[in-house]
Amino acid sequence: MITRLLVANRGEIARRVFRTCRSLGVSTVAVFSDADSGAPHAREADLAVRLPGSHPAETYLAVERIVEACRASGADAVHPGYGFLSENAAFARAVLDAGLTWVGPPPEAIEAMGSKVAAKRLMAEAGVPVLPSLDLAAPGEFPLLVKASAGGGGRGMRIVRHAGDLAAEVESARREAEAAFGDGAVFAEPLLEAARHVEVQVLADGHGTVWALGERECSVQRRHQKVVEECPSPGISERTRELLCAAAVRAARRIGYVGAGTVEFLVKGERVAFLEMNTRLQVEHPVTELVFGVDLVRLQLEVAEGAALPPGPPAPRGHAIEARLYAEDAAYVPQTGVLRRFEVPGDVRVDSGVESGSRVSPHYDAMLAKIVAYGATRAEAARKLAASLRGARLHGLTTNRDLLLDVVTSPAFLAGETNTAFLSPGGPLSPPSSPPSGDSGLPALAAALAMAAAHRRDASVLAGLPAGWRNVRSQPARARFEEADVVYDPLPAGVRVVSARPEAVVLERDGLRRTFQVARYDGDERVYVDSAMGAAVLTPVPRLPEPVEHVAPGSLLAPMPGSVLRVEVAEGDTVARGQPVLVLEAMKMEHRIAAPAGGVVSDVRVEKGQQVEAGAVLAIIQEETT
Secondary structure, three states, X not given: OOOEEEEXXXXXHHHHHHHHHHHHOOEEEEEEEHHHOOOHHXXXXXXXXXXXXXXXXXXXXXXXXXXXXXXXXXXXXXXOOOOOOOOOHHHHHHHHHOXXXXXXXXXXXXXXXXXXXXXXXXXXXXXXXXXXXXXXXXXXXXXXXXXXXXXXXXXXXXXXXXXXXXXXXXXXXXXXXXXXXXXXOEEEEEOOOOOEEXXXXXXXXXXXXXXXXXXXXXXXXXXXXXXXXXXXXXXXXXXXXXXXXXXXXXXXXXXXXXXXEEEEEEEEOOEEEXXXXXOXXXXXXXXXXXXXXXXXXXXXXHHHOOOOOOXXXXXXXXXXXXXXXXXXXXXXXEOXXXXXXXXXXXXXXXXXXXXXXXXXXXXXXXXXXXXXXXXXXHHHHHHHHHHHHHHOEEEOOOOOHHHHHHHHHOHHHHOOOOOOXXXXXXXXXXXXXXXXXXXXXXXXXXXXXXXXXXXXXXXXXXXXXOOOOOOOOOOOEEEEEOOOEEEEEOOOOOEEEEEEXXXXXXXXXXXXXXXXXXXXXXXXXXXXXXXXXXXXXXXXXXXXXXXXXXXXXXXXXXXXXXXXXXXXXXXOOEEOOOOEEEEEEEOOEEEEEEOOOOEEEEEEOOOOOOEEOOOOEEEEEEEOOO
């Protein structure tokens, strides 16, 4: 029996495993890097062991340090979570060699699937349909997809449409794979465009029983990373479903699999092609848990203890949809800083690695939480998820909440018309809807009234007078924000203030009453307004602004904190619009910084290996004049 479990991971997956352990009476151990010293997962475990440093290579990827943490804490078992070392056979062996219980598949099974090239050969031998592998030196066809052999999650993956781009994209994929997985091997295969990405959850014990717990659809992706997942898939036939599940069971049996794993496929019409097998628990496992009524982490622990599964899995019921909430802007650039408020309402499951006040660092993945809705029907689950996203109060960092809401309310999604091009330019996602005509200024008006109420509350003299009161009014009372200029006394025509407090304002316009929740935080000048109209962030314009340092025209600014991986130009070089100038590494991904216009590089301010903060000037390009 497992008595004390160390989770060799961080964030939401560590907290997820701890939750099951608490229900089973299993003591828990967290590991944490210096960047995660205040993270919820480090605080929630019974014991926590520091891994000095912040970079993944010296912390969550450091095998010896984690095994030593087991010894120091008295842990007798290890759960790897997902990502980091979860699919590292050498780590699994190190855990077993230390006399500990490994909550995962045998190292031999991890190795069999660890090289995706070798895995495809094994699957073909087992009768599982696969795509052909292409020769990187002379692929012979385009478009193609370059993929990391040792990992997933979109890292080390590049679409190549032209032969001239191949060498650079392969090299970029190798660097990213090395940084994320410690293995820079990549391979290529034909790109099957506009296909569905469908995967099957398998669970096997050590006594010969293998379950296929249905399929999940994961087609809505950005940068090859899943954004919205659901169970079951809304767009495959029963015949295809049976084919997928049978192929997944054959794959698991072929490699002697034990534990939870996922077999991934591309599906286009009735054509099915094996992608890879993830020898671990998937990020999106909650949708399967809700539909099948199981706790996959509990089953993982029981299988690791030697228990036998029942002959067959439970029957599925209903539908579940998961949305991954990321700290990133509309261009998918990761955001860092303090998450001032994190509140997600509604009848949903929230698996998160953060809480109000958490700091998001540039060292790790930008996912904040998974919001999962379950319903008797797909339409019910989608409606619950949309309502929860609308009502979430997410302050301090820009998130992809609006994108998620656009996805789950779009006609194409609701009709089940999803594929891997869903979020691509020209894809089926409809543009976001605009607020009702005439109401767009109400959030700014609410912010202005809340600020005036706060001034009255904090006034040291004559606190009972209205804000801005004068015996003889010379001009309207107004508030200026970078986003809007608002007159709040006199009020706009048709608007009545029902109540105005620093934290909440109720306005009535033409008989329609709305409540606006308003928040401000120390150290953050912005005003956050939440209502049924959506979320608004407003930045007050100071009456007497401080002098600011002006940035030279043509400056390229760092979009996020990160490390300079490569500088591709020198002073005096002529560059074209869109040409890469340098590459930053942040959150285990490469981010290319390109020239916004053609011109001459007049200054390069950084060098390889240098750490930069968001907003730092990286280079200056003097634009060409015509």
